[in-house]
Amino acid sequence: xxxxxxxxxxxxxxxxxxxxxxxxxxGIIRKAEAKSFNISDRxxxxxxxxxxxxxxxxxxxxxxxxxxxxxxGGPSELAGNLSNIDEINTSSQNAxxxxxxxxxxxxxxxxxNGFWQNAGGAAMERMLASGDMSxxxxxxxxxxxxxxxxxxxxxxxxxxxxxxxPGVGTTLAAVFRTxxxxxYDPAVAAVAPIIPFASFExxxxxxxxxxxxxxxxxxxxxxxxxxxxxPYRRLRTYQLQSDSNCMVGGISVPCHNALDDLAxxxxxxxxxxFKTLGDSFVKRRELDDFFSTSLGDPNALIPxxxxxxxxxxPLVNFQGRFGDNLLAACVLALENxxxxxxxxxxxxxxxxxxxxxxxxxxxxVSRMNQLMNNIEQALxxxxxxxxxxxxxxxxxxxxxxEFGRNVNLNNSLGWDHGNNMNLxxxxxxxxxxxxxxxxxxTTKVIGTPGQNRLFTSPADGSVxxxxxxxxxxxxxxxxxxxxxxxxxxxxxxPAGFGPIANA
Numbered sequence: 001x002x003x004x005x006x007x008x009x010x011x012x013x014x015x016x017x018x019x020x021x022x023x024x025x026x027g028i029i030r031k032a033e034a035k036s037f038n039i040s041d042r043x044x045x046x047x048x049x050x051x052x053x054x055x056x057x058x059x060x061x062x063x064x065x066x067x068x069x070x071x072x073g074g075p076s077e078l079a080g081n082l083s084n085i086d087e088i089n090t091s092s093q094n095a096x097x098x099x100x101x102x103x104x105x106x107x108x109x110x111x112x113n114g115f116w117q118n119a120g121g122a123a124m125e126r127m128l129a130s131g132d133m134s135x136x137x138x139x140x141x142x143x144x145x146x147x148x149x150x151x152x153x154x155x156x157x158x159x160x161x162x163x164x165x166p167g168v169g170t171t172l173a174a175v176f177r178t179x180x181x182x183x184y185d186p187a188v189a190a191v192a193p194i195i196p197f198a199s200f201e202x203x204x205x206x207x208x209x210x211x212x213x214x215x216x217x218x219x220x221x222x223x224x225x226x227x228x229x230x231p232y233r234r235l236r237t238y239q240l241q242s243d244s245n246c247m248v249g250g251i252s253v254p255c256h257n258a259l260d261d262l263a264x265x266x267x268x269x270x271x272x273x274f275k276t277l278g279d280s281f282v283k284r285r286e287l288d289d290f291f292s293t294s295l296g297d298p299n300a301l302i303p304x305x306x307x308x309x310x311x312x313x314p315l316v317n318f319q320g321r322f323g324d325n326l327l328a329a330c331v332l333a334l335e336n337x338x339x340x341x342x343x344x345x346x347x348x349x350x351x352x353x354x355x356x357x358x359x360x361x362x363x364x365v366s367r368m369n370q371l372m373n374n375i376e377q378a379l380x381x382x383x384x385x386x387x388x389x390x391x392x393x394x395x396x397x398x399x400x401x402e403f404g405r406n407v408n409l410n411n412s413l414g415w416d417h418g419n420n421m422n423l424x425x426x427x428x429x430x431x432x433x434x435x436x437x438x439x440x441x442t443t444k445v446i447g448t449p450g451q452n453r454l455f456t457s458p459a460d461g462s463v464x465x466x467x468x469x470x471x472x473x474x475x476x477x478x479x480x481x482x483x484x485x486x487x488x489x490x491x492x493x494p495a496g497f498g499p500i501a502n503a
Contacts, residue, residue: 120372138441321348
C-alpha cells in the first residue's frame with residue numbers, strides 16, 4: 001500500500017488527533033476500536049498530520065513578516081566572535097594577523113563586543129547599540145553531528161533531521177492553512193492572499209514540500225529577482241510577439257490572452273483533470289496584474305532625505321547584487337501586506353566554503369562587511385517605509401548558515417568544517433517576546449593545538465541551541481506555542497528542539 005494512501009487511511013491527513021486505530025492483517029487495513037493515536041509516537045510521521053493534530057496555535061494579533069538570509073557553504077563565526085582569539089592564535093597551525101589580536105582602541109580589529117571591526121563589526125556595533133540586533137554565538141550542533149555539507153540538515157532549513165521533510169516555509173503554509181483558513185485556505189477565504197511566500201534565491205529547500213504535497217498554488221512560494229521578475233510573468237516569453245493576435249470566438253485578441261482563455265475554458269469543461277493547469281493560468285494572471293499595478297522598480301520606491309533641500313539624496317544605499325535582492329525583499333515586505341516569509345541567500349556576495357585563502361585579499365572580510373552594511377540599510381528602509389508605504393517594526397531578518405568552521409588557520413590559510421556558528425537576528429522590535437540588543441552565549445576553545453582539529457564550543461554553563469531551534473523560533477513568531485513538535489525525530493530528538501529565548 002502506498003505510503004500516502006496508508007496515511008490517508010490512518011486519518012493522518014485530517015484535522016483530529018484522536019482517530020480510529022487501524023490494524024493490518026493479511027495485507028488488509030481494517031478499523032478497530034477508536035483510541036487516542038499520538039502522531040509523535042510514529043517513527044515516520046507525516047508533517048501535515050503534525051500541523052493538523054499536535055500543535056497548539058494562538059493567532060497573533062499582528063502577523064510579522066520574516067526575511068531569512070542563508071549563508072551557503074558554512075560561514076566562520078569569527079566576524080561576530082573574536083572573544084577567544086588569543087587562545088585560538090596560540091593553538092593555531094598558522095598565526096592570525098597581529099591587528100586581529102588587539103582592540104580597536106589600540107589600533108586593532110576587536111570591537112567592544114568582540115566583533116571583527118572590518119568584517120561588518122562596525123555596522124554590528126551600531127545595530128546592537130540601537131537595539132536593532134542580537135547575536136547568538138552558540139548555535140552548536142550536538143545531535144547527529146557530522147560537521148559536513150548535508151543538504152539543509154544543519155541549517156534547519158527543513159526544521160528537522162529528516163532532510164526530506166518539508167521546508168520551514170512549506171510547514172508555515174500548512175500551519176496557516178490549518179489554523180487561519182479564513183485567510184489562507186482558498187476554499188474558505190473570500191480573497192486569496194497574493195505572494196504570502198517568496199524566494200529571492202530561486203529554488204530553495206525552505207519550500208521543499210516533503211509530505212505536504214497538496215498545498216494550493218496560492219500558498220506556494222514564488223521565485224522573484226531584484227526586479228520582481230517571476231516565472232509566471234508572460235512578458236518574457238511574449239515580448240517578441242506582442243503584436244501577434246489570435247481569433248477567439250470571432251474576436252481578435254493577443255495570443256497570450258487567448259492561451260489564458262483556452263486554459264480556463266478547458267478547465268471548466270474537464271473539471272479536475274486540468275485543474276492544476278487552470279490554477280496556474282489564474283495564478284499567472286493575478287501576479288501579472290499585481291506586479292504591473294502595485295510594484296515597479298524597487299529603487300524608485302526608496303524615500304529621499306530632504307534635510308538639505310539643495311542636495312536631496314536617497315535615504316538608503318544598497319550595494320551589489322545581494323543588496324539589490326535585499327532591497328527588493330524589503331520593498332515587498334513594505335508594499336505587500338500579504339507577504340509573510342521571504343527566503344534570501346548571500347549568493348551575490350559569494351559562498352562561505354572558506355577552506356582556502358579565507359584571509360587572502362580580505363575575501364571573508366569583504367563579504368561580511370557588505371552583508372552587514374546592506375542589512376543596516378535594510379533596517380533603515382524598514383523603519384522609514386517607501387514612498388508609498390509607512391515603515392514597519394514587525395519585520396524580522398535572520399542570518400545564519402549550514403554549519404560552522406573550525407578556528408584553526410590551516411596551511412591553505414583557510415578554515416575547515418566545524419559546528420559552532422552564529423545566528424544574527426535583526427528588527428521585529430514589536431514582535432511579542434522578542435528582545436534585541438543582546439550578545440548571547442560564550443565560547444571556549446577545544447581540540448588539539450597545532451592540528452587542524454581546533455574548534456570553539458559553548459563554554460561550561462553557557463546557553464546553547466541546536467540549529468533546528470532556529471526553525472522552532474520561526475514557528476513561534478507565527479503563533480505556534482509548542483513549536484518543538486515540528487522539529488521532532490523519533491530516534492535522535494524525541495522531545496524536539498524548542499525556540500531560542502527572546503529571539
